[in-house]
Amino acid sequence: MIDKIEIVVRGGNGGDGLMSFRREKYIPFGGPDGGNGGNGGNVFIVTDSSLLDLSLLKQKREFIAESGHGGGKGSKHGKKGMDLSIPVPIGTMIYIRTESGEDKPLADMVISGEKVLVAKGGRGGLGNVHFATGANQVPRLAGKGELGEEYQIYLELKLVTDMCLIGYPNSGKSTLLSAITEARPRIADYPFTTRQPVLGVIRGSRRDFVVAEIPALTKGAYVNKGLGHEFLRHVERTKLLVYLLDSASPTIVEDFTRLNEELATYRPDLCQKAKIIAVNKVDMPQVKSRLRDMKQSLNHLDMPLLFISALDGQGITEFVTRAIEMVGLMSEGGQEVSPPVLTVFHPKPKK
Ligand SMILES: Nc1nc2c(ncn2[C@@H]2O[C@H](COP(=O)(O)OP(=O)(O)OP(=O)(O)O)[C@@H](O)[C@H]2O)c(=O)[nH]1
Ligand SMILES: [Mg+2]
Structure with missing residues (x-):
């Protein structure tokens, strides 16, 4: 891109x-x-x-x-x-x-x-x-x-999108994007497979919704570590931030907090955007026994929370419905961050 x-x-x-x-x-x-x-x-x-x-x-x-x-x-x-x-x-x-x-x-x-x-x-x-x-x-x-x-x-x-999928490497952003849109980004089990933002479109009955996968963030993305910083500006004009967490991670709450800190350090007002947490890979057998505990600890964050499997489709319909509903609410409620007003500048032509 x-x-x-x-x-x-x-x-x-x-x-x-x-x-x-x-x-x-x-x-x-x-x-x-x-x-x-x-x-x-x-x-x-x-x-x-x-x-x-x-x-x-x-x-x-x-x-x-x-x-x-x-x-x-x-x-x-x-x-x-x-x-x-x-x-x-x-x-x-x-x-x-x-x-x-x-x-x-x-x-x-x-x-x-x-x-x-x-x-x-x-x-x-x-x-x-x-x-x-x-x-x-x-x-x-x-x-x-x-x-x-x-x-x-x-x-x-600076992309203008309805929602951005953000998360750590391998959390399943590309798999989710290909499950909900016609986009076909590369999917692989090694980190930083996606090195450029990828766009996809969810076809809605009244309008389409543009979804972006932002290359994975790493600790220190805001100081230009990994790829994230280069692309964080594409998050600035999205309506909804989708935090995609990997349920196999033993530190899932910290994962969310660190991601949030990463964004806040880049631009504090990003944290004021509407957010949804999607916990991915719930199909994995080793995750099933931990789901209740995970739910409890994430519920403390008081944020829309969904458990999904981008791979086998569990919870995907609910996720899309909820995300579209939130984007729709924002478009009607005017919560959307309005584009910055820039002064129009007319320099003198070169002699
Ligand atoms: N079991 C299971 N595996 C998944 C799921 N979603 C993604 N994966 C696997 O996780 C690995 C990484 O998936 P990607 O979709 O490439 O992850 P990503 O977040 O886009 O990764 P980067 O672009 O490298 O940051 C792949 O091997 C996927 O098959 C899921 O819901 N369940
Ligand atoms: Mg990817």
Whole structure:
């Protein structure tokens, strides 16, 4: 998954104005008739809900809109250059690099079809028709088209999902994701099988729900140990955190507490999100005798608690129903963390 990328955007140059004079039979001094050049095309960034990451932009790092056409004879305006739209997934944050090398936030694209102007095309030059005055009826000059704006843009994706599956390595996140969605991540009994976030969709009757598996957290993920830290930012905009615990672990309550601490250290407000605990692998024979004790000790946490087996399907229907219900409640109740309000920044174009 490509979730960070740097690109260069350039508006099209303005077309040049034309210097020309009307020359026709029987009209000996026809006067100036050079038209204006067309404006250069603009570059926009547009959200496309069918995209999951920024990989579409990997091959081509420079995006240049079409230049305006030159002005024509007979005071004809040159054609405007075509605009260029760069598609990005929902959840993309746009930063623009200033001359001092700082990345300033420009927009946070959280709505489908949202469009932001990132580089304006240059204005077309004036044709010599515009320079005619009483004193100068034969203007031998015309305007050159302006250069389009050029910027270096940094794009960073922060997934916008309904729920994120988080947990320690091997807890069964990928198995659960493949049990509840059509996603088919790699499943294996060694740690860190999943090295990138994986998305899946639960098809609901009224709407679909996007589920992400976040690569496993380890102790110290927030200080960049293991893979977790790199991907914790994808948790920021989810509605529901699913803590997936391995029932075979002898320290299941501590597992939860440590996971929670890991998130809190990264960003304290993450702990305020709605949470559900799913205890996985309850099909394992050695777990069955411990289930009652486990239930009792986890009940103290006072949180929605479900016992499941992602492998044989036990408790999965209840889990999905409960999770969707919680996500639905949040969408209606407005508990959802609203996207940060960013100031729209319009730097001066490069000279
Ligand atoms: N018995 C049993 N095994 C399970 C269950 N869920 C997952 N497993 C097994 O646990 C191992 C790890 O499963 P994954 O789904 O890859 O776990 P993960 O959390 O995605 O692992 P990482 O991506 O490495 O963090 C695999 O061998 C699975 O077959 C379950 O409900 N019961
Ligand atoms: Mg996995």
